[in-house]
Amino acid sequence: MANHSAPPTAGTPLQRFLARPHVVVGGVYGAVLGSSMTAALTKEAAGDRRYDATWLLITAVVTAAAHGYAHLIATRAQRRIGAQAAVHTVVDEWPLTVGALPSVVLLFGAGVGWWGSRGIEYVTFAVNIVLLFGWGLFAARTGGRTWLSALFIGVGDALLGLVVVLANALVK
Template sequence: MARTTTAAPGQRQHDSGEGVLFGGVYGAVLACSMVAALSQYGHSSRVSRRYDAIWLLVTALASALAHGYAHYIAERAPHRRWDALRALADEWPLVTAVLPTVAILAGAGWGWWPADGVEDPAFTLNIGLLFGLGVVAARRSGRSWAVALCTGVVDALLGVVVVVANAIIK
């Protein structure tokens, strides 16, 4: 069932569910990419995993800020006082989507599990998240279960591409 939204002239108009799905996919791909980039040189100490967690969070916040700001300046409508803050707040799904990966990296940094080899659980988590978001998005738009599952697989392949590229680079 598709949702429709209405907005007064000058206000942003979008489906909040669509924004959550977009931000989730963007965040999961960002998390996969950052884990691949941060672990490229084989640093797997507890200190480096805490550092990786911080960098992932900083990168997600910077990406959300840039994306929200780009939406704000790209709109051709007149802006009200709080529209810039609203545009930035709309990017919360991107940041939220990286938090499980931040927790995996930070947990390794705090010694909750081994710091070495934490990339595989992080990749698996994000590929699963991409699959789930693809299925949910397709079902929300009225697609059949077969199409939804295929969409989930295609979305998950985004994460797999990052993992394969990481393996090739190493």
């Protein structure tokens, strides 16, 4: 099984679960992937938005599997693991796929007419930057930072996410 460090012991069960490093990493990675893929794929037609949502979901699942596979290989360098633990290591990367779901839902919703298709990439981008702020704030608070310090960290994380997403969009 993947070694993802023990979660903190303080807070509610949900907070402890969400504070696990692989959940935070997956949430952040999924939000960045969602924004980057949206910038790379989007077109204006509603049907194209459904196509974009499908490709984003496929990319998130494949990326999570690849990340889990890399963890599996790295784990083998440290200890022997069986087939069940190997599968667990790969499946444990599900938070990355879940982190991309807000983008998938926004694109899919635009594709089926729940809301307008035009400009949805900007809405997706904004939602993901807010999510990156939230992940930064949450991680800082879970790590024992004051609210003021955590807010600054959250803003910094959102700005760093903005830079990463823009860099990814520029290389499309």
